[in-house]
Amino acid sequence: MSRSANHSGSGESNRGSDRDINRNPGAAWLWLSLGVLVADRATKFAIEQYTSVFFRHPIISDIVVLVHNQNPGIAFGFFSDSTSRWLVPLLLVGAVVMMVLLAWLLITGRAGGALAHSGLALILGGAAGNALDRVMHGGVTDFLEVRLGSFVWPAFNLADSAITIGAVLVLFELFLDGRQRTGHAGAKRA
DSSP states (O other): OOTTTOOSTTHHHHHHHHHHHHHOHHHHTHHHHHHHHHHHHHHHHHHHHHSOTTOEEEEETTTEEEEEEEESSSGGGTTTTOOOTTHHHHHHHHHHHHHHHHHHHHHHTTTOSHHHHHHHHHHHHHHHHHHHHHHHHSSEEEEEEEEETTEEEEEEOHHHHHHHHHHHHHHHHHHHHHHHHHHHHHHHHO
C-alpha cells in the first residue's frame, strides 16, 4: 500500500508530527537549538564540576587555553566589571525577548533559506545556554581562551561560539541572497 493511500486508521496519529514538521520545516531547526543548549550545558557542567575558578591549562601550547572564568557581563567579558544590580535582570529580559523572536522566525519559516535557519537556530541555542547560566549562577561560565603573542581573546564558551557562527551564517546568506537578486535583476534587464 502506498504511503499516500494509508492516511486513515491508527497510522494517522503516528505520522501527525511528521506532517507538521513537513508543513513547517522551520520548526525542525529547533532541534539544532536544543542540541546547542545541551552541549553548552554539558561542557559548562564539566568545567564547573572538575575545575576551580581561575583554573588554567594549556591545550595547544599557550595558544588555546582551557580556563574556568565566571563572566557576569555579556559576550567576551563586556560589562563584566559593572556593579549595577540591574545588569543580570536586563540581560535575562533581553535574552528572553530575543529567544522568543528567534523561535518565532524559525517556526513561521520567516528566517530565509537554510543558512539563515541554521544560523538563527545556533544563535537561539547559544542565547538559551547563556541565559540558563545567568539564571543558575548570575553569570556565564567561560572556559576557552585564545592567545596570539601578547593578544588575548577574552574567554568564551560553546554558546558564544554558536552565536558567533550563527551570525556569520545569517550574514553569509544575506550577502549571497543580495548577490543572487542583483544577478537576477541584471539578467532581466538584458
